[in-house]
Amino acid sequence: MKHGSVKLDTACIHAGQAPDKLFGGVSVPIFQSSTFAFEDAAQGAARFSGKDDGYKYTRIGNPTTSALECCIAELEEGFAGLATATGMAAISTVFMTFLGAGKHAVSTGSVYGPTRTLLEKEMSRFGVESTFVDTADLASIEKAIKSNTALIYVETPANPTLAITDIAAVSEIAKKAGVLLVVDNTFCSPVLQKPLKLGADIVLHSMTKFINGHSDVVAGMLVAKNAELRKQMHQVLCQTGGTIDPHQAWLVLRGVKTLALRVKAGQANAMRLAVELEKHPKIEWVKYPGLQSHPQYELAKKQMAGPGAMISFELKGGVKAGKTVMDSVGLSTLAVSLGGIESLIQHPASMTHASMGSEARSQAGISDGLVRLSVGCEDYEDIKADLWQALDKI
Ligand SMILES: *Cc1c(COP(=O)(O)O)cnc(C)c1O
Numbered sequence: 001m002k003h004g005s006v007k008l009d010t011a012c013i014h015a016g017q018a019p020d021k022l023f024g025g026v027s028v029p030i031f032q033s034s035t036f037a038f039e040d041a042a043q044g045a046a047r048f049s050g051k052d053d054g055y056k057y058t059r060i061g062n063p064t065t066s067a068l069e070c071c072i073a074e075l076e077e078g079f080a081g082l083a084t085a086t087g088m089a090a091i092s093t094v095f096m097t098f099l100g101a102g103k104h105a106v107s108t109g110s111v112y113g114p115t116r117t118l119l120e121k122e123m124s125r126f127g128v129e130s131t132f133v134d135t136a137d138l139a140s141i142e143k144a145i146k147s148n149t150a151l152i153y154v155e156t157p158a159n160p161t162l163a164i165t166d167i168a169a170v171s172e173i174a175k176k177a178g179v180l181l182v183v184d185n186t187f188c189s190p191v192l193q194k195p196l197k198l199g200a201d202i203v204l205h206s207m208t209k210f211i212n213g214h215s216d217v218v219a220g221m222l223v224a225k226n227a228e229l230r231k232q233m234h235q236v237l238c239q240t241g242g243t244i245d246p247h248q249a250w251l252v253l254r255g256v257k258t259l260a261l262r263v264k265a266g267q268a269n270a271m272r273l274a275v276e277l278e279k280h281p282k283i284e285w286v287k288y289p290g291l292q293s294h295p296q297y298e299l300a301k302k303q304m305a306g307p308g309a310m311i312s313f314e315l316k317g318g319v320k321a322g323k324t325v326m327d328s329v330g331l332s333t334l335a336v337s338l339g340g341i342e343s344l345i346q347h348p349a350s351m352t353h354a355s356m357g358s359e360a361r362s363q364a365g366i367s368d369g370l371v372r373l374s375v376g377c378e379d380y381e382d383i384k385a386d387l388w389q390a391l392d393k394i
Helices: 006-012 041-049 063-076 088-099 113-125 136-143 167-177 227-240 246-256 259-278 298-303 318-326 358-363 380-393
Strands: 080-085 105-107 129-133 149-155 178-183 202-206 220-224 283-287 311-315 344-346 368-376
Touching: 006 063, 006 246, 006 259, 041 113, 063 080, 063 220, 063 246, 063 344, 080 088, 088 178, 088 220, 088 227, 113 129, 129 136, 136 167, 149 167, 167 178, 167 318, 220 227, 246 344, 259 368, 259 380, 283 380, 298 368, 311 318, 318 344, 318 358, 318 380
Parallel strands: 105 129, 105 149, 149 178, 178 202
Antiparallel strands: 080 220, 202 220, 283 311, 311 368, 344 368
16 A cells, blocks of 8 residues: 555555455454474575565564554555554664664653653663753754754653644754654554654654554554664664564554544544533643643644644642542543543542652643543543543542
């Protein structure tokens, strides 16, 4: 399938997935095999020398995994995909490939917690430096770039503040400085945002979230804009071993078929909910890229095909109110993670970001009463009734 030959909703269902050649199975078969037999010594040798691109060993490549890689690369309009065991395996592969002793990375300050820890606590042990800035502020990125900067790492919208970074503008900065631009597109999925088309070099996903969409798999994906970048990352992934399992890859292929449907349904619910939450007396403010009150409403409209299904809102009453709401919701599941077909709710100050301490949290824009809601595909009235009865308990 060539890029753009079909619409995105169609590509979600078909990209990378022709009926199987053996029996015509409409669903891509699960090649649950760790290794692949060679017909003879010459074929084995050709596979290892690269003259024959057939499969050898599942850590290096697998047909089910390849189908998923083709599918997501098509959706992101990139050159090629590289599937990984988790989102963090994708992120660590990027860092291991393009950073090293003496190299420097610039990253979004409120980036996904483990991404920041990986740079600050682990990559630093190998001589990698990192600077965290508010990437929504372009000047602060330019200021942070040094002669040894190798990559800019952007997460947009950021978690849980939903601050938006202008990918096209950052890509201009990256090009001028001769550094790579990597974008974590987990919150949007390719349905809402295509960073490679905006000038990024690599886009990555925690497929655990929207792409798989059923809260039953952990997986990651890297999509490179060209062959060389994919090859470099593949080489590192083969040695570090964060490969996806074929069965897991198949589950994601099944999930991605409904990606566009799910994202649009969750987004429609989120839009209605955000408008009504903004008027609720127990709510201080709502952050949602689809509201005109979002400080980067215009940028969101330009860069994203829709505002998405993630809402953050501030409760009047801080940590205590947050805990009350968490203990009172019934339909929305009290859980971290996001992008599932079910609504998931969490309170960063008492959960994911509790260990940061109040001061560091407020610097990162995470206030004590902030609630993050990943709006699912349940009936709108049910989601609202559940949340409203929980707000009544404050
Ligand atoms: C969850 C998440 C990750 C990490 O993915 P895992 O699949 O949990 O390893 C990275 N980035 C973002 C934005 C995430 O939400």
